[in-house]
Amino acid sequence: MVNNDLVSSEHLPVAEACLRNQRPILDVLGKYLPASSYVLEVGSGTGQHAAYMTEHLPGVRWQPTEVRERLNDIRLWQTHCQRDGFLAPLELDVRQDIWPTREADAVFSANVVHFVSWAEVESLFRGAQRALRTGGLLILYGPYNYDGQFTSEGNIALDQWLRERNPDSGIKDFEQIVLLGRSHDLFLRADEEMPANNRTLIFQKAEIS
Template sequence: MKRRAPAAERNREPILDVLQRVLPDGAFTLEIASGSGQHAAHFAAHLPGVTFQPTDPDPAAITSIEAYRAELDLPNFLGPLRLDAAEDTWPVTRADAVVCINMIHIAPFRACEGLFRGAARILPPGGVLFTYGPYRFSGAFTAPSNEAFDASLREMDPSYGVRDVDDLDRLASQWGFVREETVPMPANNHCLVFRKTA
């Protein structure tokens, strides 16, 4: 059964605007934590030269992604795979880009660490790791709403929370990435574009 996330409907166009710039034509793009599948469906429909491989660890999400894929029947929208970013083994061994939208704050930090570690394993030099969501910058929230959101996340699960970009930059450096671009987005979110250098 198809799921529908209102936030995905709202943010898909601003995110697409950035992806159109940073994903090269012909790129095989691995999406981590695809959720409902709405993003993969929208991006595949608007970027016919880019192949999207959606993934998620949740069986219900896999079912939803497959429903969107079957409905669109696009050659560049591949069938979903099970993938947990925190695990050391991923079902994809090579990609040109990795896209991760709204996962980092609603998963334990080990999933964020696994994201960078896994992306370093499968991306070539020059490959893009793209993340989107709410962030702190050097300890500061970008808006009171993000601070309240962080508190609600930590109440739900102490291992969740709005991550600090300084911590992501440290992970990036550890795994051979540099943050190339920081793009402010609606609703106090940001796109972070990391590039693999080594």
């Protein structure tokens, strides 16, 4: 556990990918999120997104989640920031049936979909559907294939690296993701182009008739 003393910046865990993508992601979130939002982040990693987004979106309450062994990294960032909108991290594995929150305005996940299996992506959509209020947004950042094709040489290399470490992982097809969303009453609202051949997909939860 982390004590209540402030944590100095040199002791904070840092993911280089977060440093590269946090500003572009902020621009997209600022475009789509209501000024006062409760955001559930799936797969928060180090907690850097929670720190950055709550600094620049002061009306947002950001709920980070992670598997148990990674929660302490997020607690370090939370203690360092001392920011009301940066909520204490909760344990979450996307495969679990019951998620730790309901009525979220948005579920956000960065660089998770391609790191996990298709079965886990299905679990993510199923959990997001339950966690979101009607009209809420599922926001997914990362690389995707279109028409079954990679969009860059870099994404080909990334996919190969992912499959070497976990054969069930890899970059997913945009069209399959959209169909999966529809099956969970989550309909594509926007597909935002991002730097370095990434995208941000925004789905909106429809009212179930």
